[in-house]
Amino acid sequence: xxxxxxKFPFDLGSSNDLPFLVGLINLTKGGPAExxxxxxxxxxxxxxxxxxxxxxxxxIRLPAQLQDQIEDWAWNLIxxxxxxxxxxxxxSGEISIDVQTREVxxxxxWSEGEEE
Numbered sequence: 001x002x003x004x005x006x007k008f009p010f011d012l013g014s015s016n017d018l019p020f021l022v023g024l025i026n027l028t029k030g031g032p033a034e035x036x037x038x039x040x041x042x043x044x045x046x047x048x049x050x051x052x053x054x055x056x057x058x059x060i061r062l063p064a065q066l067q068d069q070i071e072d073w074a075w076n077l078i079x080x081x082x083x084x085x086x087x088x089x090x091x092s093g094e095i096s097i098d099v100q101t102r103e104v105x106x107x108x109x110w111s112e113g114e115e116e
Contacts, residue, residue, distance in 0.1 A: 020069040024099050027066070028055055033099040037074045042090025042111060048074055053099075082108060 033055040053060040085091045093108035
């Protein structure tokens with residue numbers, strides 16, 4: 001059973017703190033685009049399930065090195081914000097980044113055990 005999602009904006013800071021941001025801006029030619037990172041875990045196992053960049057209806061293919069940088073950043077963010085997110089019933093979520101405005105929305109769902 002899914003728990004109540006937690007949504008909050010997140011300040012990305014400068015592009016110096018996010019090496020992948022410059023790569024995304026170059027890849028999307030500075031136009032409007034959205035990066036969506038999904039993750040899920042339970043039973044002491046979890047990970048990033050997908051990384052997608054969309055510009056309108058067009059899906060942008062990420063170079064492997066850029067995808068690795070994004071996944072590493074997301075993994076650290078999730079671990080810092082939700083220690084133990086993958087344990088027992090686990091949790092899942094989605095991080096969305098507006099590449100142009102740098103606005104981040106993070107939705108995290110704690111899974112809940114079955115009611116007895």
